[in-house]
Amino acid sequence: LAKTTQPISMDSYEGQEVNITCSHNNIATNDYITWYQQFPSQGPRFIIQGYKTKVTNEVASLFIPADRKSSTLSLPRVSLSDTAVYYCLVEDKIIFGKGTRLHILP
Amino acid sequence: DVKVTQSSRYLVKRTGEKVFLECVQDMDHENMFWYRQDPGLGLRLIYFSYDVKMKEKGDIPEGYSVSREKKERFSLILESASTNQTSMYLCASSPTRLAGGPPDTQYFGPGTRLTVL
Numbered sequence A: 001l002a003k004t005t006q007p008i009s010m011d012s013y014e015g016q017e018v019n020i021t022c023s024h025n026n027i028a029t030n031d032y033i034t035w036y037q038q039f040p041s042q043g044p045r046f047i048i049q050g051y052k053t054k055v056t057n058e059v060a061s062l063f064i065p066a067d068r069k070s071s072t073l074s075l076p077r078v079s080l081s082d083t084a085v086y087y088c089l090v091e092d093k094i095i096f097g098k099g100t101r102l103h104i105l106p
Numbered sequence B: 001d002v003k004v005t006q007s008s009r010y011l012v013k014r015t016g017e018k019v020f021l022e023c024v025q026d027m028d029h030e031n032m033f034w035y036r037q038d039p040g041l042g043l044r045l046i047y048f049s050y051d052v053k054m055k056e057k058g059d060i061p062e063g064y065s066v067s068r069e070k071k072e073r074f075s076l077i078l079e080s081a082s083t084n085q086t087s088m089y090l091c092a093s094s095p096t097r098l099a100g101g102p103p104d105t106q107y108f109g110p111g112t113r114l115t116v117l
Helices: none
Strands: A009-013 A018-023 A033-038 A045-050 A053-056 A061-064 A070-075 A084-090 A100-105 B004-006 B010-013 B019-025 B031-038 B042-049 B065-070 B073-078 B087-094 B112-116
Touching: A009 A018, A018 A084, A018 A100, A033 A061, A045 A053, A045 A061, A045 A070, A070 A084, B004 B087, B010 B019, B019 B031, B019 B087, B019 B112, B031 B073, B042 B065, B042 B073, B073 B087
Parallel strands: A009 A100, B010 B112
Antiparallel strands: A018 A070, A033 A045, A033 A084, A053 A061, A061 A070, A084 A100, B004 B019, B019 B073, B031 B042, B031 B087, B065 B073, B087 B112
């Protein structure tokens, strides 16, 4: 069972790039890495998913090194509206954990 | 767009009452999930279902039961509500994962904040 470890909280400023790293030392060969975002008073929503190397979409980038024991979610030029909790999941078990509470400051 | 709706945003019940939380999805998804979210504990899976009339226990099923009589509807039942079940309850749905493919995205409802007095 792959367990993830990510920082409990992070602060950053508007316009900065934010990188949130997730450790998953026991990731299995078939596991994908998925990130969700949760705004206050809402349910989580999917941001990005990857298996290896780099994935980019309109919201974020996901960097996965060759050994896949960690992954980094990168949010370019954050704004106040990016304040949220970010969850790293390693399938195939549905475990959200506590996530990383990101607070963007003006 | 996938839509997952939950019957109430806020609910207040008394200890010992039987409580029903309803969740409906409109995208013909096979999988449905119930989570609870508490400060400092993140999201914890209570029950999930991969098909009609099918259910599986999650990490914290004690004190809860579920019902899935129709594909689009998944109900969470608190047989005798207790104060420690005061929480935010989140429902989600997802399509069936294709063999060898990536996990499917879960789509969440807005949540029901339940207070048990």
